[in-house]
Amino acid sequence: MNAPNTNMPPARAQVAIAGAGPAGAACAALLARAGVDVVLLDAQRFPRFKACGEFMSPQCVPLLEQLGAAQALRRAGARELRGMELFGHGRRARGRFVDIGRARAPVDYGWALRREVFDAQLVEHARRCGAQVFEGWRVCALERGADGSVKGLHLRGPGGARRSLAASWTIGAxxxxxxxxxELGVQREDRGLRRIALTTRYRGVDTRSLAQAHFFEGGYFALAPVDQGLVSVNLVLFEELYRSSGLERDALFESWVQRLPAVREALGAGERVDPLRGLGPLARTTTQQTFDGAALVGDACGYVDPLTGEGIFFALHGAASLAPALLDALGAGRTDRGVLAPYLRERQREIAPRARLCRWLAFALARPTPARLLLALLESRSGLADLAVSLSADYARPAELLRPSVWLRAWSGGASA
Ligand SMILES: Cc1cc2nc3c(=O)[nH]c(=O)nc-3n(C[C@H](O)[C@H](O)[C@H](O)COP(=O)(O)OP(=O)(O)OC[C@H]3O[C@@H](n4cnc5c(N)ncnc54)[C@H](O)[C@@H]3O)c2cc1C
Structure with missing residues (x-):
């Protein structure tokens, strides 16, 4: 039975989760539902802003159904996006979410919802499932055993309050x-990922229930219509392009809007309703994700380029594979990292190949020659555009691309085999 939630985190829990974004909240909900005494902590209070394109790939929908949160998200206004339009170098292609080879699309849409709404709903769901949630509590350090294993967290809370929380398992989300x-010493800079993102929202922009990506040399714009008639707008730039411009944030954003006719046209009809917020450089990775007494999940493991909009899927999928491994560990009374091997295998199988493909695409599409070739091809062959867009939808593994029949079908207008 979970202890009542006073405003002070308890001194002990079976699992302590640092960070209540999608990775932490989903993991907490799954564990609490299975009867685990789990404490979920976040430095901020919800609803809180999170820089994001706010698009969830179609494979997030079944994950959220399994979590039991989908109905609440529908009620909160999650918008269904039926595909993506790709613009750049005078080209325009449109792709839908379709079956790829043997992989069947679970639904033919992705969801888009403001992150302050989505994340707050997931935190509430974790609470309903039985997790003890503490907002406004920041992790300052780890509690370590004499053998180096992780034994819990040191926290700082409202008004400078301090607390130590001992746990069998500590999760960095x-x-x-x-x-x-x-604190675990496994974070590294990934120079290949040095990007700066500028994020805002518009009202009165019609993207016809499609996400949009606009590519140019050194970056891209991503547009996604979310709830309440708003459109989330992200400008992502290679860091050197951002720094060399010498412009203030707002002037830089506006200069790129004006330089790209399709973006100018789309946003010209609307009105910017949120401040422009900057984030970056986005360039973190980790060398290890499981430890004696601890694990990392979601963005804490390392960042992925926002290009394909898969970070939320990685967070939810990571939580869905970490939670059963933790249940087995708790059942066996084990806290050695070896017991989390199934979680690492699942990361290797489902996340690593997608992150590699996304990185390759981000690299190619930011360079004029490959971007021109790729976009011309996608414009001329709708089946290839469907294939490209569906690959970012997370229900097909990139390995499906090794099947010649997938390419033949896509070339002749379809994508499944
Ligand atoms: C510009 C941009 C656009 C993106 N667009 C998309 C998109 O369209 N679709 C998509 O799927 N993904 C997108 N992403 C990626 C996506 O936002 C992340 O992958 C996702 O939020 C990861 O979830 P998470 O739970 O791991 O981390 P987060 O959502 O970052 O949550 C981490 C939580 O930890 C808390 N925290 C941090 N430090 C501490 C501490 N010391 N103590 C306690 N709590 C702490 C934070 O307050 C936060 O609530 C985008 C990212 C960026 C930057």
């Missing part, structure tokens, strides 16, 4: 700048 990963 604290995002891109993970304190847990940094």
């Amino acid at each position: 604290d995002g891109l700048r993970s304190k847990v990963a940094s």
